[in-house]
Amino acid sequence: MIEFEHVHFRRGxxxxxxxxxxxxxxxxxxxxxxxxxxxxxxxxxxxxxxIEPAEGSVRVDGRDTRVWDxxxxxxxxxxxxxxxxxxxxxxVARNVGLVPVLSDWPAERVHSRTVELxxxxxxxxxxxxxxxxxxxxxxxxxxxxxxxxxxxxxxxxLMDEPFGSLDPITRAELHRExxxxxxxxxxxxxxxxxxxxxxxxxxxxxxxxxxxxLVAYDEPSVLRQSAHPAVVPLLxxxx
Amino acid sequence: MSALLxxxxxxxAELWTLLGQHVALVLVSTAVAVAIGxxxxxxxxxxxxxxxxLAAAAxxxxxxxxxxxxxxxxxxxxxGGVGARTALAALILxxxxxxxxxxxxxxxxxxxxxxxxxxxxxMTPRQRxxxxxxxxxxxxxxxxxxxxxxxxxxxVTIAAAIGAGGLGEYIYRGLxxxxxxxxxxxxxxxxxxxxxxxxxxxLVERAFARRGRGRRVVRVAxxxxxxxxxxxxxxxxxxxxxRIIVGSKNFxxxxxxxxxxxxxxxxxxxxxxxxxxxxGGTFIxxxxxxxxxxxxxxxxxxxxxxxxxxxxxQRDPRIVLDQVRQMYADTGRSMLAPLGFxxxxxxxxxxxxxxxxxxxxxxxxxxxxxxxxxxFGYEFLERPDGYSGLAATYGLRFLEPPRVMDLTLIYRALAxxxxxxxxxxxxxxxxxxxxxxxxxxxxxxxxxxxAVPVVHAATLLRHPDIGRAIARLSxxxxxxxxxxxxxxxxxxxxxxxAVVDAFLDELDRGVEP
Numbered sequence: 001m002i003e004f005e006h007v008h009f010r011r012g013x014x015x016x017x018x019x020x021x022x023x024x025x026x027x028x029x030x031x032x033x034x035x036x037x038x039x040x041x042x043x044x045x046x047x048x049x050x051i052e053p054a055e056g057s058v059r060v061d062g063r064d065t066r067v068w069d070x071x072x073x074x075x076x077x078x079x080x081x082x083x084x085x086x087x088x089x090x091x092v093a094r095n096v097g098l099v100p101v102l103s104d105w106p107a108e109r110v111h112s113r114t115v116e117l118x119x120x121x122x123x124x125x126x127x128x129x130x131x132x133x134x135x136x137x138x139x140x141x142x143x144x145x146x147x148x149x150x151x152x153x154x155x156x157x158l159m160d161e162p163f164g165s166l167d168p169i170t171r172a173e174l175h176r177e178x179x180x181x182x183x184x185x186x187x188x189x190x191x192x193x194x195x196x197x198x199x200x201x202x203x204x205x206x207x208x209x210x211x212x213x214l215v216a217y218d219e220p221s222v223l224r225q226s227a228h229p230a231v232v233p234l235l236x237x238x239x
Numbered sequence: 240m241s242a243l244l245x246x247x248x249x250x251x252a253e254l255w256t257l258l259g260q261h262v263a264l265v266l267v268s269t270a271v272a273v274a275i276g277x278x279x280x281x282x283x284x285x286x287x288x289x290x291x292x293l294a295a296a297a298x299x300x301x302x303x304x305x306x307x308x309x310x311x312x313x314x315x316x317x318x319g320g321v322g323a324r325t326a327l328a329a330l331i332l333x334x335x336x337x338x339x340x341x342x343x344x345x346x347x348x349x350x351x352x353x354x355x356x357x358x359x360x361x362m363t364p365r366q367r368x369x370x371x372x373x374x375x376x377x378x379x380x381x382x383x384x385x386x387x388x389x390x391x392x393x394x395v396t397i398a399a400a401i402g403a404g405g406l407g408e409y410i411y412r413g414l415x416x417x418x419x420x421x422x423x424x425x426x427x428x429x430x431x432x433x434x435x436x437x438x439x440x441x442l443v444e445r446a447f448a449r450r451g452r453g454r455r456v457v458r459v460a461x462x463x464x465x466x467x468x469x470x471x472x473x474x475x476x477x478x479x480x481x482r483i484i485v486g487s488k489n490f491x492x493x494x495x496x497x498x499x500x501x502x503x504x505x506x507x508x509x510x511x512x513x514x515x516x517x518x519g520g521t522f523i524x525x526x527x528x529x530x531x532x533x534x535x536x537x538x539x540x541x542x543x544x545x546x547x548x549x550x551x552x553q554r555d556p557r558i559v560l561d562q563v564r565q566m567y568a569d570t571g572r573s574m575l576a577p578l579g580f581x582x583x584x585x586x587x588x589x590x591x592x593x594x595x596x597x598x599x600x601x602x603x604x605x606x607x608x609x610x611x612x613x614x615f616g617y618e619f620l621e622r623p624d625g626y627s628g629l630a631a632t633y634g635l636r637f638l639e640p641p642r643v644m645d646l647t648l649i650y651r652a653l654a655x656x657x658x659x660x661x662x663x664x665x666x667x668x669x670x671x672x673x674x675x676x677x678x679x680x681x682x683x684x685x686x687x688x689x690a691v692p693v694v695h696a697a698t699l700l701r702h703p704d705i706g707r708a709i710a711r712l713s714x715x716x717x718x719x720x721x722x723x724x725x726x727x728x729x730x731x732x733x734x735x736x737a738v739v740d741a742f743l744d745e746l747d748r749g750v751e752p
Contacts, residue, residue, distance in 0.1 A: 048359060074361030085356030089374045099360050148360075158359075 006056035031199040034209035040192035078149030078157035086133040093129035139170040159191040260404035272334030280342025297336040326403030334387035345379025385440035486533035496537040507708035539688035556687035576713035585665040593676040611659035668726025
């Protein structure tokens with residue numbers, strides 16, 4: 001469970017997040033939508049304590065992130081970013097197995113977990129495990145990024161525009177994959193995107209951020225009826 | 240070309256030793272520079288406020304000419320002195336900048352998304368550095384190491400001037416003998432070595448750039464480097480029986496004299512000797528004997544008086560020897576008995592002219608000078624104890640003002656009749672070969688330059704045998720003998736060691752009944 005309570009975050013004088021409050025329940029997929037600079041990525045970074053709130057509190061499993069050991073917190077929080085950030089000097093298998101290795105899993109377990117995850121994201125280990133990141137397509141790399149985030153079986157997965165740079169067909173395919181995987185693993189997922197369609201496709205609940213303020217936070221069916229001036233243009237964009 | 244091959248095959252063992260020294264110096268200095276430079280580079284990338292001044296300092300050092308840097312380091316304690324230590328210190332300083340630059344540039348050029356991913360995965364800063372940043376910066380770092388090593392191969396050449404060994408020895412020896420073959424004997428392997436190092440490290444760099452598949456390459460390379468350094472350090476630190484270190488300045492006669500001292504000690508005292516021949520000049524040899532980096536070398540009395548002890552010119556040989564002996568004794572060095580010859584200026588004429596006109600002394604030259612032309616080296620025309628004083632002392636006036644001529648050409652110009660009188664070197668090998676005659680300085684115009692062995696006093700106390708061994712040579716090396724040996728090495732291209740060996744054999748036959 002993730003709880004934001006009256007969270008403010010500032011970068012210099014600019015208020016990036018203003019009084020944000022919401023709760024993400026266990027096993028829920030929450031998608032935050034907003035324009036660039038609305039504060040979406042900031043929300044994610046507050047959850048794994050890459051940054052800390054200026055005011056208010058962020059709690060993960062009931063504990064303030066400032067109390068969490070940041071390394072321990074990050075190792076139980078999967079993280080997928082748009083640029084993927086695969087390590088170019090490591091094979092696909094090593095990329096995927098990295099967090100388990102960092103968490104001192106025995107080699108045998110790391111191996112079987114890697115194989116399992118590559119199969120899960122639709123990249124058969126026999127074919128892909130020993131490839132290098134630059135031998136993969138954009139969609140394949142993004143799948144590896146997802147597998148890497150899931151490797152140590154973290155209860156929480158954060159995804160920062162994970163499908164942003166993909167073509168529409170690959171993106172639709174990955175959305176299906178995402179739902180299939182999420183049905184099986186049931187992680188608490190917080191995903192940010194600027195694409196309302198993506199939000200409706202994936203989310204149990206959608207949050208709309210506008211200039212650092214959380215203007216809406218509801219189930220898709222409720223949100224579709226919203227007349228909020230910041231939400232309407234987003235709804236129009238996916239008609 | 241065939242002369243070069245012949246030289247290499249006749250100096251086979253020496254060539255390999257020098258090559259080994261050369262490679263060892265480059266290897267050790269590069270390894271140390273990496274050990275110091277990579278951490279500085281990391282700091283420079285992380286905290287520019289600390290790193291930038293360090294990088295700036297390294298870049299200032301880079302602009303100091305290497306010979307000057309050796310000069311600065313020589314008098315320093317710990318790093319200074321003659322030999323490999325100073326060379327290493329200078330080489331390390333030179334190798335630092337490329338390593339620092341490329342390390343920090345390599346680290347700073349890493350994609351921000353990759354670093355963010357590493358942080359988000361819960362890597363500690365140390366894990367991030369070791370597993371992500373350094374491997375990704377590695378091609379860049381290797382490029383820096385490559386530049387450092389190639390600079391090192393070149394700079395070590397110059398380090399031969401301060402007795403560090405390496406292939407530069409041949410280059411300096413060749414320069415002092417004006418022998419292109421010997422210069423090439425050093426220069427060709429240096430160039431080949433530089434290309435080899437450059438090419439080899441380029442391959443390593445490429446292997447790394449290929450998605451980290453160079454990991455194995457680097458492990459092997461790193462292991463080899465560590466092994467080589469460890470071996471080098473072990474060899475350097477291994478306790479050896481004390482060896483007597485003989486030095487010499489960097490011209491043919493000095494190399495022969497150094498060899499003469501070395502062989503005399505080996506022959507008559509039975510002590511092992513290290514040769515540090517071809518050390519820069521008077522200053523470096525004197526410095527080295529003061530610090531104990533060398534145990535002995537041969538100096539010239541007049542040079543000791545004016546250049547070492549900064550005393551005014553003095554013309555009486557006996558007074559000069561007494562003064563110099565005293566001043567050496569006062570500063571912890573012992574001057575032994577003169578070897579016999581004096582390397583002074585020599586006024587030369589063709590032997591045929593001398594015979595025809597019954598000319599043997601400088602005081603008799605004035606009568607013939609008005610019909611003759613003279614040529615002198617630039618230095619002789621300028622020195623206080625050179626031409627102007629000579630002309631005044633002996634009342635000389637030549638047909639036309641003396642010509643300035645390079646010292647290497649002056650003997651031949653005289654022999655070929657282009658000029659009739661020249662000032663040369665009393666021990667020049669060409670005097671006999673070109674049938675020239677040296678006129679006696681009967682008014683003692685030239686200061687004496689008697690060759691005298693100078694020994695570190697502590698060494699002489701520990702090994703009195705050295706004094707006895709060298710005493711066997713006192714007064715036995717005449718100017719004619721020295722000229723003959725110079726000629727054998729300079730003109731006949733004989734090996735100094737062989738020439739000295741033959742000389743001592745002859746001496747032994749004469750001495751022993």
